[in-house]
Amino acid sequence: MPTVVVTDRIEKKVLLRAPRARVWNALTDVREFEQWFGVKFERPFAPGALLRGVLVGSTVDAEVAKAQRQHASVPFEITVDRIEPEFLFSFRWHPFAVEQTVDYSKEPTTLVEFVLEETPGGVMLTVSESGFDRIPLERRSQAFTANDGGWSIMIKLIETYLGQAS
């Protein structure tokens, strides 16, 4: 039997019980984005714009915010790709660029896409991140072997978060 191996792409779907315009604003208004994503940008999102943000911490979850602020000095860059109102928002970034000593600017990026779809129960949001196959394996491995605490803190954070949720 042929085996399908997907190593390049992650896709997530989440049903949001909120009006489409509300979801769109949360995704594309930088002040709203800051609240759930935890990264603050000084300029609005615009197609093609390279934006430098700061990890300030999500206001939705105090524990998460506290942990995110430990990385406040790490530059966080995205390049906005497409903005198609109430339908598609996408950007490129370096998926685990958390080590300050490493210059990631020359490395391949992944593409993050948010697609909105109206359904009877609310807005179905599909989030995908693709392009991982272009990233050197060393970098991919580093994500969980980094001993400076970068990603291990993030993993711990997720565990803490999941522990609270259950």
Place this chain on the structure above:
Amino acid sequence: MLRLSGEGPLSISKLTAGFPITRQAITKHLRVMEDAGLVRGTFQGRESVWQLDQRRLADVRRHLQMISSQWDETLGRLKALVER
């Protein structure tokens, strides 16, 4: 996306059979995957033969799972925000 047979190494002609794209296009993708350490290509006679690098694939799966968990958590916060 890469499709490789679970039966083991496959020659480029067997790999490309059934795909509506050229052998060159698939080879190009395989080279990218090879640079990323996911597959290995060798020559047997005049034909290239490709196989998965299983040990490294396990690393990559763990990595994707980690990023996947992060997205779950991030989207959970988005849901909490827009539904309140």
